[in-house]
Amino acid sequence: MKTLLTNCRIVNPYGEISFLDNGSILIEDGLIKELGLLDTSVQVDETVDLSGKTVLPGMINAHAHLYSALAVGMPFPKGNPTNFTEVLEQVWWILDMALDKESTKASYESGLVDHLRHGVTTVIDHHSSQNYVNGSLQLLADTADKLGINISGTFEMTDRNGEQTFQESLDENIQFHQKYKGSKSVRPLIGLHASFTLSDESLQAIANALKNESNWGIHIHTAEDKADQLDAVNRGYKSTLDRLNHFGLLNENSLVIHGIHFVEEDINIIRDTGAMLVHNPSSNSNNRVGMTPNEIINDLMAGLGTDGMQGNMLAEAKEGTLIRSGHLTGGAPGVNYAELLFKNNPEIASKLFGRKMGKLDPGYSADLAIFDYIPRTDFNENNWIGHTLFGMENPSDVMTNGIFRIRNNEFIDINEQDLLKNADVQSRKLWNKMDLIKK
Numbered sequence: 001m002k003t004l005l006t007n008c009r010i011v012n013p014y015g016e017i018s019f020l021d022n023g024s025i026l027i028e029d030g031l032i033k034e035l036g037l038l039d040t041s042v043q044v045d046e047t048v049d050l051s052g053k054t055v056l057p058g059m060i061n062a063h064a065h066l067y068s069a070l071a072v073g074m075p076f077p078k079g080n081p082t083n084f085t086e087v088l089e090q091v092w093w094i095l096d097m098a099l100d101k102e103s104t105k106a107s108y109e110s111g112l113v114d115h116l117r118h119g120v121t122t123v124i125d126h127h128s129s130q131n132y133v134n135g136s137l138q139l140l141a142d143t144a145d146k147l148g149i150n151i152s153g154t155f156e157m158t159d160r161n162g163e164q165t166f167q168e169s170l171d172e173n174i175q176f177h178q179k180y181k182g183s184k185s186v187r188p189l190i191g192l193h194a195s196f197t198l199s200d201e202s203l204q205a206i207a208n209a210l211k212n213e214s215n216w217g218i219h220i221h222t223a224e225d226k227a228d229q230l231d232a233v234n235r236g237y238k239s240t241l242d243r244l245n246h247f248g249l250l251n252e253n254s255l256v257i258h259g260i261h262f263v264e265e266d267i268n269i270i271r272d273t274g275a276m277l278v279h280n281p282s283s284n285s286n287n288r289v290g291m292t293p294n295e296i297i298n299d300l301m302a303g304l305g306t307d308g309m310q311g312n313m314l315a316e317a318k319e320g321t322l323i324r325s326g327h328l329t330g331g332a333p334g335v336n337y338a339e340l341l342f343k344n345n346p347e348i349a350s351k352l353f354g355r356k357m358g359k360l361d362p363g364y365s366a367d368l369a370i371f372d373y374i375p376r377t378d379f380n381e382n383n384w385i386g387h388t389l390f391g392m393e394n395p396s397d398v399m400t401n402g403i404f405r406i407r408n409n410e411f412i413d414i415n416e417q418d419l420l421k422n423a424d425v426q427s428r429k430l431w432n433k434m435d436l437i438k439k
């Protein structure tokens, strides 16, 4: 299958051809074959004229919680959480107890629709539905397949709901890993909630289960709040990563999320193991847990995630920029969030999925976000950050693996209205159930 996209502005910030005012992209068998000023008379299956449109690489969300998709508009907790642990106890640990199969499915569907609508073509998810464990990751893979989105799936293991749920979660992770390792569009990871909700016995059980597995990596929240570091120290370790490393759980496929309160030891361990850090500014700001220092983000080439706050990565990059600016004095250096999104995230996804993703270079997956964007000022290779973060809104067309999923603002494979109507029904049930759990 060969598709030729013509007459488009190409914005490929960290790629070989970084900017082109009017060019073409040739796609063959799901991959970008070539791009530039191409001969448009070549024989192809389909030619699509994108006059007036701007093509960006399909974006990657390096840390998502699709299970929180039905939390939009949810009633606030009755108490007023005064710290991070109370936020978890009063909101997220009630939500993830209330989710059943149907509401989980609706969360996946509506959350993935939200991502695709914003040109996000790869989602690295961290799932938790503590009363619906068995089969929850298979449902995620099936839903992602239906929408044509690249997915990394994992289930949050924790001790907080007893030994049996922990064991079921471990089994779910291992079975999913065994089934999907080596898959092209599904990347299993081994999910841990956070160091402070797992005992030494549980960490040892996870390490034992992985002993005979290959190509695995863990996906875990680390040092999001000082309480996580303090817990590890109280257990006799130097830090959260020192604790995970002690059990042999960190490697080059591992994703460690947040790292706001990292100490020197953590930074050295990331360097030594090749684990990857992901930063989530809008969530950190929302939870009032502090701000990851510039040096940690820059030195460790952190990726960018939304931590369940949204499916819009351009908004996350813009908000990250503004949140940081709000804490800095005039002239102090900030963080280049466009680099996290368009350079670091593609490296993380390419490493995890074992194929080239997140750029518009030959050999890369044909994942594209196409914007019907008429700039009101000059748009050139030097000012693309301003246009992408402060000018563009939603893409009109989205392609994953060489296939259009959204064309002229309409989904091709799914009925979006039906799916959102079902999400509305499920959200009402879910919120009622949460009310009962709170009582």
Ligand SMILES: [Zn+2]
Binding pocket: 063, 064, 065, 126, 221, 257, 307, 308
């Ligand atoms: Zn998270």
